[in-house]
Structure formats: structure tokens, C-alpha cells
Amino acid sequence: MKNLYVGNLPHSTTEPQLRTLFEAHGKVERINIVLDKETGRSKGFAFVEMKEASEADKACLALSGSELQGRALRVNEAKATRL
Numbered sequence: 001m002k003n004l005y006v007g008n009l010p011h012s013t014t015e016p017q018l019r020t021l022f023e024a025h026g027k028v029e030r031i032n033i034v035l036d037k038e039t040g041r042s043k044g045f046a047f048v049e050m051k052e053a054s055e056a057d058k059a060c061l062a063l064s065g066s067e068l069q070g071r072a073l074r075v076n077e078a079k080a081t082r083l
Helices: 015-023 053-063
Strands: 002-007 028-035 042-050 074-077
Touching: 002 053, 015 028, 015 042, 015 053, 042 053, 053 074
Parallel strands: none
Antiparallel strands: 002 042, 002 074, 028 042
């Protein structure tokens, strides 16, 4: 399992749109679009978990820099944070 960070998303991006984009490269386990707590609006980034690391790597290479609604996506492996 590999977790990818997806940045520079248009604020109107939906989970089905991201799922379609990433499933072209492999099985998506989970998508988390990060929302602002006060407004409920997307903060412009998300996390996509993919089952196979090799498929996640392919998605990262294929989608990083690609455009979604006129914005160039940033896709890379999410970094673990310590609490």
C-alpha cells in the first residue's frame, strides 16, 4: 500500500474525478480530499492510497505535472508525520 499526496487541485475537484484519474493506473483503496473545517471547501490537496506500490509509482510519474481543470498537479509519495 502506498499513500500519495496530490497538490494544486482545483477547489471544485470531487472524489469521483480523482478516482477516475488514478484508477487509470491501478487500484485505488481510498481518497481523502482535505477540507477546511470552517468553510467545508477543499484546501486544494488530497491523499490517494493505492494498493500496489508499483501502480502508485506509475500514477505518480504519469500524473505529476499533468493538468486538471487548468491546474498542474503535484503528485508524490506522502511523507509520514509524527504526532
